[in-house]
Amino acid sequence: MSRTRQLIGALRDALGSADPRPARVPLPVIPAPPVRVYAPRPEVNPFAAVAARHTTALVGIGHVGTRYATDVVLQFQAELAVAHAAVGMELPDRWGEEHGLVPVVSRVTNHREFLLRPDLGRRLSDASLELVRHHCAKRVDVQIIVADGLSAVACMQTGKQLADLVVAQCHARGLTTGTLIAARYARVWLEDEIGQEVDAKVAMILLGERPGLGTGDGLSAYVVYGPKIGNTDGVRNMISNIHQRGIVPELAAQRLAAFAAAMIAQRKSGVELDLSALGGESSRTYREPQVRQRLVGR
Amino acid sequence: MILEPITPTVLSVRRLPNADPTLIAAYGGDPAKHTALGLVTCDQDDAMYVALDEATKHAPIDVIFAKSFYAGAAHASGRLSGEILGVIAAAEPAAIEAGLEALLRCLAHDACFYDADGKRTITVFPHVIASLGEYLSKQAGLAPGASMAYLVAPPMEATIGLDAALKAADVRAVRVVPPPTETNFACAWLTGTLDACEAAAVAYAAAVVQVAGSPTQ
Numbered sequence: 001m002s003r004t005r006q007l008i009g010a011l012r013d014a015l016g017s018a019d020p021r022p023a024r025v026p027l028p029v030i031p032a033p034p035v036r037v038y039a040p041r042p043e044v045n046p047f048a049a050v051a052a053r054h055t056t057a058l059v060g061i062g063h064v065g066t067r068y069a070t071d072v073v074l075q076f077q078a079e080l081a082v083a084h085a086a087v088g089m090e091l092p093d094r095w096g097e098e099h100g101l102v103p104v105v106s107r108v109t110n111h112r113e114f115l116l117r118p119d120l121g122r123r124l125s126d127a128s129l130e131l132v133r134h135h136c137a138k139r140v141d142v143q144i145i146v147a148d149g150l151s152a153v154a155c156m157q158t159g160k161q162l163a164d165l166v167v168a169q170c171h172a173r174g175l176t177t178g179t180l181i182a183a184r185y186a187r188v189w190l191e192d193e194i195g196q197e198v199d200a201k202v203a204m205i206l207l208g209e210r211p212g213l214g215t216g217d218g219l220s221a222y223v224v225y226g227p228k229i230g231n232t233d234g235v236r237n238m239i240s241n242i243h244q245r246g247i248v249p250e251l252a253a254q255r256l257a258a259f260a261a262a263m264i265a266q267r268k269s270g271v272e273l274d275l276s277a278l279g280g281e282s283s284r285t286y287r288e289p290q291v292r293q294r295l296v297g298r
Numbered sequence: 299m300i301l302e303p304i305t306p307t308v309l310s311v312r313r314l315p316n317a318d319p320t321l322i323a324a325y326g327g328d329p330a331k332h333t334a335l336g337l338v339t340c341d342q343d344d345a346m347y348v349a350l351d352e353a354t355k356h357a358p359i360d361v362i363f364a365k366s367f368y369a370g371a372a373h374a375s376g377r378l379s380g381e382i383l384g385v386i387a388a389a390e391p392a393a394i395e396a397g398l399e400a401l402l403r404c405l406a407h408d409a410c411f412y413d414a415d416g417k418r419t420i421t422v423f424p425h426v427i428a429s430l431g432e433y434l435s436k437q438a439g440l441a442p443g444a445s446m447a448y449l450v451a452p453p454m455e456a457t458i459g460l461d462a463a464l465k466a467a468d469v470r471a472v473r474v475v476p477p478p479t480e481t482n483f484a485c486a487w488l489t490g491t492l493d494a495c496e497a498a499a500v501a502y503a504a505a506v507v508q509v510a511g512s513p514t515q
Binding site: 001 | 299300301302303407408409410412424425426428496499500503504507
Protein backbone atom coordinates (compact mmCIF):
# COMPACT_ATOMS: atom_id res chain seq x y z
CA MET A 1 0.00 0.00 0.00
CA SER A 2 1.25 3.42 -0.87
CA ARG A 3 2.44 5.41 2.13
CA THR A 4 0.80 8.59 0.84
CA ARG A 5 -2.53 6.80 0.42
CA GLN A 6 -2.27 5.50 3.99
CA LEU A 7 -1.56 8.99 5.33
CA ILE A 8 -4.41 10.62 3.43
CA GLY A 9 -6.78 7.77 4.30
CA ALA A 10 -6.01 8.33 7.99
CA LEU A 11 -6.60 12.06 7.58
CA ARG A 12 -9.93 11.34 5.91
CA ASP A 13 -10.99 9.14 8.83
CA ALA A 14 -9.88 11.84 11.28
CA LEU A 15 -11.91 14.51 9.44
CA GLY A 16 -14.98 12.27 9.25
CA SER A 17 -15.10 10.39 6.01
CA ALA A 18 -18.52 11.66 4.91
CA ASP A 19 -17.89 15.32 5.60
CA PRO A 20 -19.09 17.37 3.76
CA ARG A 21 -21.99 15.01 3.35
CA PRO A 22 -23.43 14.40 -0.07
CA ALA A 23 -26.75 16.06 -0.75
CA ARG A 24 -29.75 14.13 0.47
CA VAL A 25 -31.58 12.42 -2.34
CA PRO A 26 -35.31 12.96 -1.90
CA LEU A 27 -37.14 9.66 -1.72
CA PRO A 28 -40.01 9.20 -4.12
CA VAL A 29 -43.43 8.88 -2.56
CA ILE A 30 -44.31 5.21 -2.53
CA PRO A 31 -48.04 4.69 -2.91
CA ALA A 32 -49.62 2.40 -0.33
CA PRO A 33 -50.66 -0.94 -1.75
CA PRO A 34 -54.35 -1.22 -2.46
CA VAL A 35 -56.31 -2.48 0.53
CA ARG A 36 -58.22 -5.65 -0.13
CA VAL A 37 -60.56 -7.08 2.43
CA TYR A 38 -61.26 -10.78 2.13
CA ALA A 39 -64.41 -12.19 3.63
CA PRO A 40 -64.16 -15.54 5.41
CA ARG A 41 -65.31 -18.29 3.06
CA PRO A 42 -66.85 -21.36 4.68
CA GLU A 43 -66.11 -24.81 3.31
CA VAL A 44 -67.88 -25.29 -0.04
CA ASN A 45 -67.28 -29.03 -0.40
CA PRO A 46 -70.31 -30.70 1.23
CA PHE A 47 -68.36 -33.89 1.91
CA ALA A 48 -65.63 -32.02 3.82
CA ALA A 49 -68.22 -30.00 5.69
CA VAL A 50 -69.94 -33.18 6.89
CA ALA A 51 -66.64 -34.92 7.60
CA ALA A 52 -65.60 -32.01 9.80
CA ARG A 53 -68.49 -32.80 12.16
CA HIS A 54 -67.09 -36.32 12.76
CA THR A 55 -63.46 -35.59 13.48
CA THR A 56 -61.15 -33.24 15.31
CA ALA A 57 -58.83 -33.28 12.30
CA LEU A 58 -58.42 -29.94 10.48
CA VAL A 59 -60.78 -30.58 7.56
CA GLY A 60 -63.58 -28.39 6.27
CA ILE A 61 -62.20 -25.27 7.91
CA GLY A 62 -62.84 -22.85 5.02
CA HIS A 63 -60.44 -20.06 4.15
CA VAL A 64 -59.97 -16.29 4.03
CA GLY A 65 -58.38 -15.23 0.77
CA THR A 66 -55.52 -17.70 0.37
CA ARG A 67 -55.04 -18.23 4.10
CA TYR A 68 -56.60 -19.85 7.15
CA ALA A 69 -59.11 -17.85 9.16
CA THR A 70 -57.60 -16.20 12.23
CA ASP A 71 -59.65 -18.24 14.70
CA VAL A 72 -58.48 -21.46 13.03
CA VAL A 73 -54.85 -20.39 13.39
CA LEU A 74 -55.31 -19.31 17.01
CA GLN A 75 -57.11 -22.55 17.85
CA PHE A 76 -54.29 -24.52 16.25
CA GLN A 77 -51.65 -22.62 18.21
CA ALA A 78 -53.57 -23.06 21.46
CA GLU A 79 -53.94 -26.81 20.85
CA LEU A 80 -50.26 -27.11 20.06
CA ALA A 81 -49.48 -25.24 23.28
CA VAL A 82 -51.62 -27.73 25.26
CA ALA A 83 -49.64 -30.60 23.73
CA HIS A 84 -46.28 -28.91 24.44
CA ALA A 85 -47.28 -28.21 28.04
CA ALA A 86 -48.30 -31.85 28.54
CA VAL A 87 -44.98 -33.18 27.20
CA GLY A 88 -43.08 -30.70 29.36
CA MET A 89 -44.93 -31.63 32.56
CA GLU A 90 -43.24 -33.96 35.08
CA LEU A 91 -44.88 -36.35 37.51
CA PRO A 92 -44.21 -35.03 41.06
CA ASP A 93 -41.66 -37.02 43.06
CA ARG A 94 -44.09 -38.26 45.71
CA TRP A 95 -47.15 -38.71 43.53
CA GLY A 96 -47.04 -42.53 43.83
CA GLU A 97 -46.75 -42.61 47.64
CA GLU A 98 -49.50 -40.02 48.03
CA HIS A 99 -51.90 -42.25 46.09
CA GLY A 100 -50.94 -45.44 47.90
CA LEU A 101 -48.93 -46.96 45.05
CA VAL A 102 -45.44 -48.47 45.10
CA PRO A 103 -43.28 -45.74 43.52
CA VAL A 104 -40.63 -46.92 41.06
CA VAL A 105 -38.49 -45.04 38.59
CA SER A 106 -36.75 -46.06 35.40
CA ARG A 107 -33.01 -45.65 34.78
CA VAL A 108 -33.66 -42.12 33.52
CA THR A 109 -32.34 -39.38 35.84
CA ASN A 110 -33.99 -36.25 34.46
CA HIS A 111 -36.81 -35.19 32.20
CA ARG A 112 -34.62 -34.19 29.28
CA GLU A 113 -32.89 -37.55 29.33
CA PHE A 114 -36.32 -39.17 29.49
CA LEU A 115 -37.32 -37.51 26.23
CA LEU A 116 -34.01 -38.27 24.52
CA ARG A 117 -33.35 -41.83 25.72
CA PRO A 118 -36.34 -44.16 25.31
CA ASP A 119 -34.05 -47.14 26.00
CA LEU A 120 -33.35 -45.96 29.57
CA GLY A 121 -37.09 -45.47 30.18
CA ARG A 122 -37.70 -49.19 29.50
CA ARG A 123 -35.60 -50.52 32.40
CA LEU A 124 -35.96 -50.14 36.17
CA SER A 125 -33.31 -48.45 38.25
CA ASP A 126 -31.47 -50.71 40.70
CA ALA A 127 -33.26 -49.25 43.74
CA SER A 128 -36.65 -49.64 42.08
CA LEU A 129 -35.86 -53.22 41.13
CA GLU A 130 -35.18 -54.01 44.83
CA LEU A 131 -38.43 -52.28 45.74
CA VAL A 132 -40.41 -54.39 43.26
CA ARG A 133 -38.73 -57.59 44.46
CA HIS A 134 -39.48 -56.94 48.16
CA HIS A 135 -42.74 -54.99 48.26
CA CYS A 136 -44.88 -56.43 45.48
CA ALA A 137 -47.12 -59.47 45.49
CA LYS A 138 -45.76 -62.33 43.32
CA ARG A 139 -47.43 -64.79 40.94
CA VAL A 140 -50.51 -62.65 40.36
CA ASP A 141 -52.85 -62.79 37.38
CA VAL A 142 -52.64 -59.13 36.40
CA GLN A 143 -49.91 -56.66 37.34
CA ILE A 144 -51.13 -53.08 36.87
CA ILE A 145 -48.69 -50.19 36.49
CA VAL A 146 -49.68 -46.52 36.38
CA ALA A 147 -47.02 -44.40 34.63
CA ASP A 148 -46.36 -40.89 33.38
CA GLY A 149 -45.28 -41.73 29.84
CA LEU A 150 -45.30 -38.70 27.60
CA SER A 151 -48.11 -36.92 29.44
CA ALA A 152 -47.83 -36.60 33.21
CA VAL A 153 -51.00 -34.49 33.02
CA ALA A 154 -53.04 -37.48 31.86
CA CYS A 155 -51.45 -39.72 34.49
CA MET A 156 -52.30 -37.32 37.31
CA GLN A 157 -55.83 -36.69 36.06
CA THR A 158 -57.18 -40.19 35.37
CA GLY A 159 -54.31 -42.64 36.00
CA LYS A 160 -55.31 -43.67 39.53
CA GLN A 161 -59.01 -43.64 38.68
CA LEU A 162 -58.53 -45.94 35.69
CA ALA A 163 -56.29 -48.28 37.69
CA ASP A 164 -58.94 -48.62 40.42
CA LEU A 165 -61.64 -49.30 37.82
CA VAL A 166 -59.49 -51.98 36.16
CA VAL A 167 -58.80 -53.60 39.53
CA ALA A 168 -62.55 -53.73 40.25
CA GLN A 169 -63.27 -55.20 36.81
CA CYS A 170 -60.53 -57.83 37.17
CA HIS A 171 -61.79 -58.85 40.59
CA ALA A 172 -65.30 -59.13 39.15
CA ARG A 173 -63.87 -61.66 36.66
CA GLY A 174 -62.07 -63.56 39.41
CA LEU A 175 -58.57 -62.39 38.46
CA THR A 176 -56.06 -61.40 41.12
CA THR A 177 -54.30 -58.09 40.73
CA GLY A 178 -50.92 -57.47 42.26
CA THR A 179 -49.63 -54.48 44.14
CA LEU A 180 -50.39 -51.27 42.22
CA ILE A 181 -47.17 -49.65 41.00
CA ALA A 182 -46.60 -46.01 39.99
CA ALA A 183 -43.67 -45.55 37.59
CA ARG A 184 -41.89 -42.30 36.78
CA TYR A 185 -40.05 -41.64 33.50
CA ALA A 186 -41.60 -44.80 32.14
CA ARG A 187 -41.90 -46.13 28.60
CA VAL A 188 -44.32 -48.90 27.59
CA TRP A 189 -41.79 -51.71 27.70
CA LEU A 190 -41.13 -51.13 31.39
CA GLU A 191 -44.11 -53.42 31.98
CA ASP A 192 -42.03 -56.35 30.72
CA GLU A 193 -39.38 -56.04 33.40
CA ILE A 194 -41.87 -55.40 36.21
CA GLY A 195 -44.18 -58.22 35.08
CA GLN A 196 -41.21 -60.57 34.82
CA GLU A 197 -39.98 -59.69 38.32
CA VAL A 198 -43.38 -60.28 39.99
CA ASP A 199 -44.01 -63.34 37.79
CA ALA A 200 -47.40 -62.03 36.61
CA LYS A 201 -49.42 -63.76 33.90
CA VAL A 202 -50.47 -60.46 32.40
CA ALA A 203 -48.82 -57.06 32.75
CA MET A 204 -50.79 -53.91 32.04
CA ILE A 205 -49.31 -50.40 31.92
CA LEU A 206 -51.55 -47.34 31.94
CA LEU A 207 -49.57 -44.35 30.81
CA GLY A 208 -49.97 -40.86 29.38
CA GLU A 209 -49.87 -41.03 25.60
CA ARG A 210 -48.01 -38.71 23.29
CA PRO A 211 -50.24 -35.62 23.21
CA GLY A 212 -52.06 -34.73 20.03
CA LEU A 213 -53.55 -31.35 19.14
CA GLY A 214 -55.71 -30.29 22.06
CA THR A 215 -55.51 -33.63 23.85
CA GLY A 216 -52.84 -33.47 26.51
CA ASP A 217 -54.81 -35.69 28.87
CA GLY A 218 -55.14 -38.95 26.92
CA LEU A 219 -54.09 -42.26 28.49
CA SER A 220 -53.05 -45.41 26.67
CA ALA A 221 -53.11 -48.91 28.11
CA TYR A 222 -50.81 -51.70 26.89
CA VAL A 223 -51.53 -55.29 27.90
CA VAL A 224 -49.11 -58.20 27.42
CA TYR A 225 -49.34 -61.90 28.26
CA GLY A 226 -46.24 -63.48 29.79
CA PRO A 227 -44.26 -60.29 30.28
CA LYS A 228 -40.52 -60.71 29.85
CA ILE A 229 -37.68 -58.47 28.75
CA GLY A 230 -37.34 -58.69 24.98
CA ASN A 231 -41.06 -58.77 24.14
CA THR A 232 -41.95 -56.83 21.02
CA ASP A 233 -45.02 -54.73 20.31
CA GLY A 234 -46.45 -57.61 18.28
CA VAL A 235 -47.43 -59.37 21.52
CA ARG A 236 -49.20 -56.34 23.03
CA ASN A 237 -52.81 -55.26 22.85
CA MET A 238 -53.58 -51.65 23.52
CA ILE A 239 -56.32 -49.09 23.92
CA SER A 240 -55.57 -45.43 23.32
CA ASN A 241 -57.43 -42.17 23.62
CA ILE A 242 -58.70 -42.88 27.12
CA HIS A 243 -60.08 -39.57 28.37
CA GLN A 244 -63.46 -37.99 29.03
CA ARG A 245 -63.98 -36.88 25.40
CA GLY A 246 -62.69 -40.16 23.93
CA ILE A 247 -63.04 -43.63 25.44
CA VAL A 248 -64.29 -42.99 28.98
CA PRO A 249 -62.30 -44.74 31.76
CA GLU A 250 -65.26 -46.97 32.76
CA LEU A 251 -65.53 -48.44 29.26
CA ALA A 252 -61.76 -48.73 28.93
CA ALA A 253 -61.50 -50.60 32.26
CA GLN A 254 -64.13 -53.07 31.09
CA ARG A 255 -62.25 -53.77 27.86
CA LEU A 256 -58.89 -54.05 29.55
CA ALA A 257 -60.19 -56.60 32.04
CA ALA A 258 -61.74 -58.53 29.14
CA PHE A 259 -58.35 -58.47 27.36
CA ALA A 260 -56.63 -59.84 30.46
CA ALA A 261 -59.20 -62.59 30.93
CA ALA A 262 -58.98 -63.61 27.26
CA MET A 263 -55.17 -63.65 27.33
CA ILE A 264 -55.09 -65.91 30.37
CA ALA A 265 -57.71 -68.18 28.78
CA GLN A 266 -55.88 -68.34 25.40
CA ARG A 267 -52.36 -68.12 26.91
CA LYS A 268 -51.29 -65.56 24.30
CA SER A 269 -51.61 -61.89 23.42
CA GLY A 270 -51.04 -59.42 20.63
CA VAL A 271 -51.69 -60.32 17.01
CA GLU A 272 -52.22 -63.97 17.95
CA LEU A 273 -55.04 -63.16 20.37
CA ASP A 274 -58.42 -64.21 19.04
CA LEU A 275 -60.52 -61.11 19.61
CA SER A 276 -63.72 -62.75 18.43
CA ALA A 277 -63.69 -64.74 21.67
CA LEU A 278 -64.09 -61.52 23.59
CA GLY A 279 -67.63 -61.06 22.34
CA GLY A 280 -69.25 -57.71 22.79
CA GLU A 281 -66.51 -56.45 25.09
CA SER A 282 -64.13 -55.68 22.25
CA SER A 283 -66.50 -54.93 19.40
CA ARG A 284 -66.28 -51.41 18.11
CA THR A 285 -69.62 -49.93 19.07
CA TYR A 286 -70.84 -46.59 17.75
CA ARG A 287 -69.36 -43.70 19.63
CA GLU A 288 -70.37 -40.06 19.40
CA PRO A 289 -67.82 -38.18 17.28
CA GLN A 290 -65.15 -36.47 19.30
CA VAL A 291 -65.81 -32.73 19.41
CA ARG A 292 -63.03 -30.20 19.24
CA GLN A 293 -62.79 -28.13 22.42
CA ARG A 294 -62.83 -24.41 21.69
CA LEU A 295 -59.71 -23.03 23.39
CA VAL A 296 -60.06 -19.50 21.95
CA GLY A 297 -63.11 -17.33 21.39
CA ARG A 298 -64.28 -16.59 17.89
CA MET B 299 -16.32 11.30 -0.09
CA ILE B 300 -13.54 13.71 0.71
CA LEU B 301 -9.90 12.70 0.20
CA GLU B 302 -10.95 9.77 -1.92
CA PRO B 303 -8.04 8.87 -4.24
CA ILE B 304 -8.62 9.90 -7.89
CA THR B 305 -6.61 7.33 -9.78
CA PRO B 306 -4.81 8.77 -12.82
CA THR B 307 -5.88 7.44 -16.20
CA VAL B 308 -3.07 6.31 -18.46
CA LEU B 309 -4.15 7.42 -21.94
CA SER B 310 -1.40 5.99 -24.14
CA VAL B 311 1.78 3.95 -23.78
CA ARG B 312 4.08 3.55 -26.80
CA ARG B 313 7.66 2.36 -27.30
CA LEU B 314 10.26 3.29 -29.91
CA PRO B 315 12.94 0.56 -29.72
CA ASN B 316 15.21 2.31 -32.17
CA ALA B 317 14.28 5.99 -32.35
CA ASP B 318 15.72 8.41 -34.87
CA PRO B 319 18.73 10.32 -33.39
CA THR B 320 17.23 13.64 -34.51
CA LEU B 321 14.08 12.91 -32.52
CA ILE B 322 16.08 11.87 -29.46
CA ALA B 323 18.15 15.04 -29.62
CA ALA B 324 15.06 17.23 -30.14
CA TYR B 325 13.42 15.79 -27.02
CA GLY B 326 16.52 16.41 -24.88
CA GLY B 327 18.20 13.03 -25.07
CA ASP B 328 21.77 12.15 -26.02
CA PRO B 329 21.84 10.08 -29.30
CA ALA B 330 25.23 8.70 -28.34
CA LYS B 331 23.78 7.14 -25.23
CA HIS B 332 20.08 6.58 -25.96
CA THR B 333 18.47 4.42 -28.62
CA ALA B 334 15.16 3.24 -27.17
CA LEU B 335 12.32 5.44 -25.97
CA GLY B 336 9.17 4.88 -23.88
CA LEU B 337 6.34 7.42 -24.16
CA VAL B 338 3.34 7.77 -21.86
CA THR B 339 0.47 10.25 -21.66
CA CYS B 340 -1.70 10.56 -18.61
CA ASP B 341 -4.40 12.90 -17.25
CA GLN B 342 -2.49 13.87 -14.06
CA ASP B 343 0.81 15.68 -14.62
CA ASP B 344 2.11 15.62 -11.06
CA ALA B 345 1.37 11.92 -10.65
CA MET B 346 3.35 11.38 -13.85
CA TYR B 347 6.38 13.36 -12.57
CA VAL B 348 6.44 11.21 -9.46
CA ALA B 349 6.01 8.04 -11.54
CA LEU B 350 8.84 9.01 -13.89
CA ASP B 351 11.08 9.52 -10.88
CA GLU B 352 9.97 6.13 -9.54
CA ALA B 353 10.98 4.53 -12.87
CA THR B 354 14.55 5.82 -12.52
CA LYS B 355 14.82 3.83 -9.29
CA HIS B 356 13.94 0.55 -11.03
CA ALA B 357 15.72 0.63 -14.35
CA PRO B 358 18.78 2.23 -16.02
CA ILE B 359 16.75 4.90 -17.81
CA ASP B 360 16.81 8.67 -18.08
CA VAL B 361 13.81 10.94 -18.11
CA ILE B 362 14.60 13.10 -21.12
CA PHE B 363 11.28 14.86 -21.53
CA ALA B 364 8.33 15.64 -19.24
CA LYS B 365 6.14 18.68 -19.77
CA SER B 366 2.65 19.60 -18.63
CA PHE B 367 0.18 20.79 -21.25
CA TYR B 368 -1.45 24.19 -21.00
CA ALA B 369 -4.69 24.44 -19.01
CA GLY B 370 -4.65 20.78 -18.03
CA ALA B 371 -6.46 17.62 -19.00
CA ALA B 372 -9.87 19.34 -19.25
CA HIS B 373 -8.61 21.28 -22.25
CA ALA B 374 -6.50 18.64 -23.96
CA SER B 375 -5.65 18.71 -27.66
CA GLY B 376 -6.97 15.18 -28.15
CA ARG B 377 -8.37 12.29 -26.28
CA LEU B 378 -4.96 10.68 -25.85
CA SER B 379 -3.17 13.87 -24.80
CA GLY B 380 -4.21 14.24 -21.20
CA GLU B 381 -2.12 16.62 -19.18
CA ILE B 382 1.42 15.47 -19.78
CA LEU B 383 3.74 13.57 -22.09
CA GLY B 384 6.59 11.78 -20.38
CA VAL B 385 9.49 10.26 -22.30
CA ILE B 386 12.04 7.89 -20.87
CA ALA B 387 15.13 6.90 -22.79
CA ALA B 388 17.60 4.06 -22.45
CA ALA B 389 20.32 2.21 -24.30
CA GLU B 390 18.18 -0.86 -24.91
CA PRO B 391 14.46 -1.72 -25.08
CA ALA B 392 14.59 -4.10 -22.06
CA ALA B 393 15.43 -1.16 -19.79
CA ILE B 394 12.48 0.76 -21.22
CA GLU B 395 10.18 -2.20 -20.41
CA ALA B 396 11.40 -2.33 -16.80
CA GLY B 397 11.04 1.42 -16.45
CA LEU B 398 7.51 1.47 -17.89
CA GLU B 399 6.48 -1.33 -15.56
CA ALA B 400 7.56 0.65 -12.50
CA LEU B 401 6.03 3.84 -13.91
CA LEU B 402 2.61 2.32 -14.57
CA ARG B 403 2.59 0.55 -11.21
CA CYS B 404 3.23 3.86 -9.47
CA LEU B 405 0.42 5.55 -11.42
CA ALA B 406 -2.02 2.75 -10.62
CA HIS B 407 -1.26 2.29 -6.94
CA ASP B 408 0.62 5.24 -5.50
CA ALA B 409 0.76 8.74 -6.93
CA CYS B 410 -2.64 10.37 -7.43
CA PHE B 411 -4.72 13.45 -6.74
CA TYR B 412 -7.29 13.33 -3.95
CA ASP B 413 -10.81 14.75 -3.90
CA ALA B 414 -10.79 17.79 -1.56
CA ASP B 415 -14.47 18.78 -1.52
CA GLY B 416 -16.41 15.56 -2.10
CA LYS B 417 -17.47 16.72 -5.57
CA ARG B 418 -14.11 16.48 -7.36
CA THR B 419 -14.29 20.16 -8.23
CA ILE B 420 -11.25 20.82 -6.00
CA THR B 421 -8.38 18.35 -5.90
CA VAL B 422 -5.14 18.13 -3.98
CA PHE B 423 -1.87 16.26 -4.52
CA PRO B 424 -0.16 15.86 -1.13
CA HIS B 425 2.40 13.23 -2.11
CA VAL B 426 5.33 12.08 0.03
CA ILE B 427 8.37 10.60 -1.72
CA ALA B 428 10.33 8.67 0.89
CA SER B 429 13.41 8.41 -1.28
CA LEU B 430 14.02 10.54 -4.36
CA GLY B 431 15.20 9.02 -7.62
CA GLU B 432 17.60 10.53 -10.08
CA TYR B 433 15.07 12.61 -12.00
CA LEU B 434 13.38 14.64 -9.25
CA SER B 435 16.53 14.87 -7.12
CA LYS B 436 18.24 16.65 -10.01
CA GLN B 437 15.19 18.86 -10.55
CA ALA B 438 15.06 19.75 -6.86
CA GLY B 439 18.78 20.07 -6.35
CA LEU B 440 18.73 17.43 -3.64
CA ALA B 441 20.75 14.26 -3.19
CA PRO B 442 19.14 11.05 -4.49
CA GLY B 443 17.54 9.24 -1.52
CA ALA B 444 16.34 12.36 0.26
CA SER B 445 12.71 12.62 1.38
CA MET B 446 10.44 15.15 -0.27
CA ALA B 447 6.84 16.29 0.02
CA TYR B 448 5.42 17.03 -3.42
CA LEU B 449 2.45 19.37 -2.82
CA VAL B 450 0.00 20.61 -5.47
CA ALA B 451 -3.36 22.34 -5.23
CA PRO B 452 -5.32 25.16 -6.95
CA PRO B 453 -3.96 28.70 -6.26
CA MET B 454 -5.87 29.75 -3.13
CA GLU B 455 -5.84 26.32 -1.54
CA ALA B 456 -2.14 25.82 -2.34
CA THR B 457 -1.21 29.13 -0.72
CA ILE B 458 -3.07 28.48 2.53
CA GLY B 459 -1.90 24.86 2.46
CA LEU B 460 1.78 25.73 1.99
CA ASP B 461 1.64 28.08 4.99
CA ALA B 462 0.12 25.27 7.08
CA ALA B 463 2.65 22.72 5.84
CA LEU B 464 5.68 24.89 6.55
CA LYS B 465 4.40 25.57 10.08
CA ALA B 466 3.45 21.96 10.78
CA ALA B 467 6.90 20.39 10.63
CA ASP B 468 10.60 21.06 10.40
CA VAL B 469 10.72 21.21 6.58
CA ARG B 470 12.51 23.41 4.09
CA ALA B 471 11.05 24.61 0.80
CA VAL B 472 13.30 23.62 -2.09
CA ARG B 473 11.02 24.94 -4.77
CA VAL B 474 7.82 26.99 -4.67
CA VAL B 475 5.98 27.58 -7.95
CA PRO B 476 3.35 30.28 -7.49
CA PRO B 477 0.36 30.21 -9.82
CA PRO B 478 -0.11 30.11 -12.70
CA THR B 479 1.73 27.04 -13.93
CA GLU B 480 0.89 25.34 -17.24
CA THR B 481 -2.10 23.67 -15.66
CA ASN B 482 -2.93 26.69 -13.46
CA PHE B 483 -2.21 24.80 -10.25
CA ALA B 484 0.39 25.90 -7.70
CA CYS B 485 3.17 23.68 -6.50
CA ALA B 486 5.66 23.35 -3.66
CA TRP B 487 8.44 20.90 -2.95
CA LEU B 488 9.47 20.58 0.71
CA THR B 489 12.26 18.51 2.14
CA GLY B 490 13.22 17.32 5.60
CA THR B 491 13.21 14.02 7.43
CA LEU B 492 10.62 11.49 6.22
CA ASP B 493 8.47 12.12 9.34
CA ALA B 494 8.60 15.88 8.77
CA CYS B 495 7.64 15.46 5.11
CA GLU B 496 4.70 13.26 6.05
CA ALA B 497 3.47 15.71 8.69
CA ALA B 498 3.76 18.57 6.21
CA ALA B 499 1.81 16.68 3.52
CA VAL B 500 -1.00 15.81 5.95
CA ALA B 501 -1.20 19.43 7.16
CA TYR B 502 -1.28 20.61 3.53
CA ALA B 503 -4.15 18.24 2.65
CA ALA B 504 -6.10 19.18 5.78
CA ALA B 505 -5.71 22.91 4.99
CA VAL B 506 -6.86 22.41 1.39
CA VAL B 507 -9.96 20.53 2.59
CA GLN B 508 -10.62 23.27 5.10
CA VAL B 509 -10.39 26.01 2.48
CA ALA B 510 -12.55 23.97 0.11
CA GLY B 511 -15.22 23.70 2.82
CA SER B 512 -15.22 27.40 3.82
CA PRO B 513 -13.72 29.49 1.02
CA THR B 514 -14.91 32.89 2.32
CA GLN B 515 -14.45 32.31 6.03
